Amino acid sequence: MPKILVFSDKKSDEKDIVAPLKDVGYIISHVEKVNSLYDEASKFLPDIAILALDGDVDNVSKICRKVRLTDSNTDIQILLLVNEGVQFANISQAADGYIPRPVNPAVLVSTVNAHLRLKSHLDIFTANNNELAQRFYQLKVLYDTNSNLAGTLSPQKLINIMHEGLEQSISYSICTTLFINNQNDIKLIINSTYPLSKRLEQALKLRAVMSYKSLFQDKKLPFEFDVNDVKTQNIYKMDDVVYDFDIMHCANIFSPISTQDKFFGTVEIFRDEELSNEDTTCFQTIVSQVALPLESAILYEEIQEKNAKLVKLEQLKSEFVSIVSHELRTPLTAIKNSLDIILSGKAGDITDKMSNFLNMGKRNVTRLSGIINDLLDLSKIEAGKMEYRFEKTNLSEPINLIKDTFYSLATEKDIKLDVITKVKNTFVYADAQKIEQVLSNLVSNALKFTEAKGKVSIILSETKKNSQFYQVEVKDTGIGISEENMAKVFDKFQQIENSLSRKVGGTGLGLPIAKEYIIAHRGNIWVESKEGKGTSFIFTLPKYDEYENFLTELSIFYEKSKNANTNFAILKLKTDDIEQTLKYIQQEQKYRKIFSKDDCIYIISQNLNKNLFEIYLEKLKDFALKTKNANMFVHSAYCDFGEGTLLPDLIAEFEKM
Amino acid sequence: MKKTVLIADDEADIVETLQFMLESDGFEVLTAYDGEEALNLARRAIPDIILLDVMMPKINGYKVSRLLKFDKKFQDIPILMITARSQEEDKLIGEETGADEYITKPFDISNVIDLINKHLQV
Numbered sequence: 001m002p003k004i005l006v007f008s009d010k011k012s013d014e015k016d017i018v019a020p021l022k023d024v025g026y027i028i029s030h031v032e033k034v035n036s037l038y039d040e041a042s043k044f045l046p047d048i049a050i051l052a053l054d055g056d057v058d059n060v061s062k063i064c065r066k067v068r069l070t071d072s073n074t075d076i077q078i079l080l081l082v083n084e085g086v087q088f089a090n091i092s093q094a095a096d097g098y099i100p101r102p103v104n105p106a107v108l109v110s111t112v113n114a115h116l117r118l119k120s121h122l123d124i125f126t127a128n129n130n131e132l133a134q135r136f137y138q139l140k141v142l143y144d145t146n147s148n149l150a151g152t153l154s155p156q157k158l159i160n161i162m163h164e165g166l167e168q169s170i171s172y173s174i175c176t177t178l179f180i181n182n183q184n185d186i187k188l189i190i191n192s193t194y195p196l197s198k199r200l201e202q203a204l205k206l207r208a209v210m211s212y213k214s215l216f217q218d219k220k221l222p223f224e225f226d227v228n229d230v231k232t233q234n235i236y237k238m239d240d241v242v243y244d245f246d247i248m249h250c251a252n253i254f255s256p257i258s259t260q261d262k263f264f265g266t267v268e269i270f271r272d273e274e275l276s277n278e279d280t281t282c283f284q285t286i287v288s289q290v291a292l293p294l295e296s297a298i299l300y301e302e303i304q305e306k307n308a309k310l311v312k313l314e315q316l317k318s319e320f321v322s323i324v325s326h327e328l329r330t331p332l333t334a335i336k337n338s339l340d341i342i343l344s345g346k347a348g349d350i351t352d353k354m355s356n357f358l359n360m361g362k363r364n365v366t367r368l369s370g371i372i373n374d375l376l377d378l379s380k381i382e383a384g385k386m387e388y389r390f391e392k393t394n395l396s397e398p399i400n401l402i403k404d405t406f407y408s409l410a411t412e413k414d415i416k417l418d419v420i421t422k423v424k425n426t427f428v429y430a431d432a433q434k435i436e437q438v439l440s441n442l443v444s445n446a447l448k449f450t451e452a453k454g455k456v457s458i459i460l461s462e463t464k465k466n467s468q469f470y471q472v473e474v475k476d477t478g479i480g481i482s483e484e485n486m487a488k489v490f491d492k493f494q495q496i497e498n499s500l501s502r503k504v505g506g507t508g509l510g511l512p513i514a515k516e517y518i519i520a521h522r523g524n525i526w527v528e529s530k531e532g533k534g535t536s537f538i539f540t541l542p543k544y545d546e547y548e549n550f551l552t553e554l555s556i557f558y559e560k561s562k563n564a565n566t567n568f569a570i571l572k573l574k575t576d577d578i579e580q581t582l583k584y585i586q587q588e589q590k591y592r593k594i595f596s597k598d599d600c601i602y603i604i605s606q607n608l609n610k611n612l613f614e615i616y617l618e619k620l621k622d623f624a625l626k627t628k629n630a631n632m633f634v635h636s637a638y639c640d641f642g643e644g645t646l647l648p649d650l651i652a653e654f655e656k657m
Numbered sequence: 658m659k660k661t662v663l664i665a666d667d668e669a670d671i672v673e674t675l676q677f678m679l680e681s682d683g684f685e686v687l688t689a690y691d692g693e694e695a696l697n698l699a700r701r702a703i704p705d706i707i708l709l710d711v712m713m714p715k716i717n718g719y720k721v722s723r724l725l726k727f728d729k730k731f732q733d734i735p736i737l738m739i740t741a742r743s744q745e746e747d748k749l750i751g752e753e754t755g756a757d758e759y760i761t762k763p764f765d766i767s768n769v770i771d772l773i774n775k776h777l778q779v
Contacts, residue, residue: 329741333763337674346681
């Protein structure tokens with residue numbers, strides 16, 4: 001029944017106002033003093049207040065506002081009793097309506113009824129509005145939770161995000177999550193407002209395990225465990241109260257965390273207030289959202305673990321190859337020495353036949369040591385430990401050197417070996433020794449597979465006119481390579497298999513090594529061939545560009561100093577204008593460990609101060625860019641100084657600073 | 658006057674084969690089988706040239722070389738380093754420790770003898 005509060009100190013109003021409303025059946029509370037008006041309003045919680053107020057507009061507005069504020073949940077409708085002839089300038093500001101005196105009972109009742117209807121509509125509207133706001137908030141929490149989950153690859157963090165989402169959207173008292181990472185890592189994470197009594201904690205643990213087992217009923221459990229295997233972890237916010245068994249009577253909701261074929265655990269929340277359908281939906285949505293990222297996260301952890309193992313294995317493998325190769329060299333030396341001694345005749349006379357076989361032995365020792373070298377090189381490449389000594393190099397130098405080296409062998413086999421140079425001043429930034437090794441491999445292969453009267457040419461040119469690359473082609477008129485084999489020539493050990501049928505020696509490691517070297521030079525290598533016509537091995541190298549090389553060197557050096565397990569690293573710079581360069585490096589940063597010596601600038605970095613070192617490298621880059629034509633470039637950069645490898649005077653210089 | 662060569666290597670077979678060849682070429686040969694022995698022998702007998710293996714027990718070849726090369730009394734004795742490793746950086750280390758030549762196993766005895774002769778003539 002609608003409740004109406006009447007405020008009036010006029011005796012006649014009991015008859016004029018209260019009586020007619022009572023007759024309709026409304027519940028009336030009549031207050032005569034302003035002092036008791038607000039108290040009564042907050043206790044009585046009226047739907048409508050009829051106030052007989054005199055005085056100025058401001059005062060009336062103030063009283064109306066105070067009456068409204070007594071109940072924040074609904075809008076009390078306020079009607080003013082207005083004396084005859086009084087005009088309020090703006091009544092709508094203070095009240096919802098007015099009843100003029102003298103009061104006509106019919107007008108009074110109809111006005112009250114109209115406002116009651118208005119009030120009931122407003123109440124519905126407000127309730128809907130609140131509901132909407134709540135749903136909107138939950139939706140936002142869902143969205144936030146979802147995007148947080150998507151960016152996380154740690155199972156523990158995912159569980160935390162889920163808790164946060166549940167807390168924000170449903171505001172639980174207790175949330176228990178049974179999380180099964182693996183058989184040996186089972187946790188019950190309890191998030192609660194207050195701490196838990198020991199027995200409640202034990203009970204929740206038991207409850208979680210029971211619920212888990214009941215999920216699978218008679219079927220086989222994905223994980224077999226009991227209460228003792230579960231570690232608990234309680235996170236609470238306040239500690240002025242301790243939760244005990246009575247919390248179990250609260251509203252609660254439970255769900256497994258699982259994808260279609262994987263099971264990760266269960267979640268249960270307890271809350272004082274009843275859970276609406278929307279709360280349930282929200283709970284289930286959040287819990288179902290966490291399952292998939294959790295699966296990825298657990299897989300990711302597994303993969304990382306496996307990856308670490310693989311890296312370790314790879315390292316062991318290359319260490320093994322390295323040690324074995326070293327160990328092989330010593331006995332090989334003794335064998336070779338013994339053969340040499342006999343062949344020299346100093347240990348007694350030998351026949352031609354003996355000499356022939358002894359030479360065969362010696363040849364094979366050489367071959368074996370070649371294989372060991374290749375194996376070592378490859379294992380260094382694979383371990384990422386191959387050292388390159390890049391320098392400004394004219395490509396025609398290694399080419400001519402290789403031509404001279406192989407000239408007599410070619411003549412012996414009656415093969416014409418020539419060099420064709422189509423461009424001059426072919427400068428590249430390269431490790432000349434590695435390029436020689438590549439060329440040596442290509443030319444010796446070419447000679448191997450070419451018959452007498454054939455021809456092997458080394459052709460040096462640009463890839464295109466004015467392009468960024470030079471190109472070296474080793475071309476023979478030999479037996480050629482079938483299409484099927486062409487794809488495989490750069491694979492490891494490929495030739496070893498083939499050579500059995502072709503009866504041509506070689507390790508089969510030469511080409512894969514060559515490929516790695518060329519790639520490390522930022523070039524490319526490939527093969528073109530026609531069976532029976534001949535083969536061309538072609539590689540390209542980028543032309544020398546001072547600034548580019550400077551940047552490359554810096555980044556290589558930086559990577560090395562970052563990864564190296566070293567006490568300090570030295571960067572050695574060579575520049576045409578030492579003073580200018582030094583001044584530039586020193587001007588902004590007080591970096592003391594820089595000095596110049598023998599036309600070079602040395603920058604010493606200690607592990608402790610990598611950030612500063614990084615800033616320096618950035619500055620150097622800057623400098624090089626600004627003075628691109630200043631002819632400043634990294635002469636050499638090296639790091640990882642163990643005992644005895646650092647130049648003694650450099651150490652002294654370092655210690656002085 | 659016969660020239661004296663000190664051979665230091667923990668591999669007896671290598672020492673023996675080198676010794677045989679050098680002696681038949683008319684050198685006087687001293688032998689040591691670890692770094693400490695090599696260092697003591699070098700200081701006592703002052704050989705004309707030293708063949709020094711890197712990987713030796715007690716004191717490694719680099720250290721032996723450095724100790725001799727930083728001592729005025731012995732710094733003029735040529736040192737030929739022998740190692741089973743062929744990496745570039747090892748070569749660098751060898752040079753920094755003052756060795757005069759760097760020989761990689763497996764080597765050619767005739768090359769070693771050529772190198773010895775080259776250093777003794779200077």
